[in-house]
Amino acid sequence: MDRNQSHRQVATMKQSLFDQGYLDHEQFNQLEELQDDANPNFVEEVVTLYYRDSARLVHSIEQALEKSPIDFNKLDSYMHQFRGSSSSIGAKKVKAECSLFREYCRAGNGEGCMRTFQQVKKEYAALRKKLETFFQLARQAGPVDRARRPK
């Protein structure tokens, strides 16, 4: 596959992530704007940091959900942070599920929280898989020629 074809494949995959609602195009594009020759893998590095740091939060939420009675304030605080981190990389579906979770927190609905958290984890894992494929493709394609970088 020639380089142009590879780049087209990367662009197509990225667009599909936007179209399917996995990624917020504005937020993700803002991260991509920070990627340059000095930091050619910046977005991948940021996403890697996101998954590394948020694993701790996911674990904290799991533990908090197992306690009885549930400390909804603590849960809400964890999820506020998780939602914020997810928003920073444009993780749209994850962010939406986090918002729903917080509504259940505020309503003191433990069952709703548990159910929604399963969805949070599902979207979190699904996005991770898609981004791993995307970054693998992007690495194989190599850096985009700046003169021809699409706006």
Place this chain on the structure above:
Amino acid sequence: MAQQGGSSSSGGSRILSGGSINVSPMKPLASLKVLVVDDEPMIRTIHKAQLVRAGINDVEVAANGKDAVDLHVNGATFDLILMDLHMPIMDGCQATKKLRAMGVKSSIVGVTSSGGAEKTAFLASGLDDCVSKPFVLQQIAHYLKVPRSPTNPPKYHNP
């Protein structure tokens, strides 16, 4: 944890991509010193990259309010401090109050996704402004353009 940013020389106005701003600073951007205080490595990475992209080469980071205060105790000075609210050991509110009590006159801009009473209290701790996280460079362009004069009190300070 506190880390030193890289160094290179460039100054004057810069057009930035992605919703460009044209900044003509009183001090060249390259000579500004900015401190990013946030407990999340990802957020520190993003904010530092935004600032470096804008032409600010001297960007330090701190992982919590205490580290930020310690930098100042050890003699560091900054033109702008970007302060997260929720951090372990010492949060942004406590750190800002401490820095103001120490006589720190730098512009301090809060960066948080919190709202309501929490944000109000944060502002009242001595901030000059508060922006949402992650910030877009345009939101803090004013503070890069006009470092606060030592004679101007913080905008939201309640002594």
